Amino acid sequence: MSNPIRVWNDWCALSFQTARLTWEAQGVIALRMMRLAAPGPRGQNESRRMVTEKVAALAEAQTAAVATALTGGGAPRAAKKALAVYKKRVRANRRRLSR
Numbered sequence: 001m002s003n004p005i006r007v008w009n010d011w012c013a014l015s016f017q018t019a020r021l022t023w024e025a026q027g028v029i030a031l032r033m034m035r036l037a038a039p040g041p042r043g044q045n046e047s048r049r050m051v052t053e054k055v056a057a058l059a060e061a062q063t064a065a066v067a068t069a070l071t072g073g074g075a076p077r078a079a080k081k082a083l084a085v086y087k088k089r090v091r092a093n094r095r096r097l098s099r
Contacts, residue, residue, distance in 0.1 A: 014080055
């Protein structure tokens with residue numbers, strides 16, 4: 001049986017990580033909106049890329065969470081693995097869109 005305090009701490013840490021990722025994602029959204037507002041093919045390419053990336057990130061996050069859950073990782077660890085996928089994607093998009 002798992003320690004309830006440890007589980008609580010895991011979920012609290014995950015909540016803070018999620019809040020931080022949400023803040024970082026807002027910056028990416030702002031950068032992406034500027035790109036989408038620009039005339040020409042650059043905005044169209046960005047909209048296509050955005051949709052494709054979101055579908056791929058969802059599939060990758062689900063795979064990571066399920067693999068962790070199937071190996072006995074528990075819910076907090078599975079959620080952390082899924083969050084890590086989105087964190088990697090958000091940071092990569094921030095670097096790409098900042099250039």
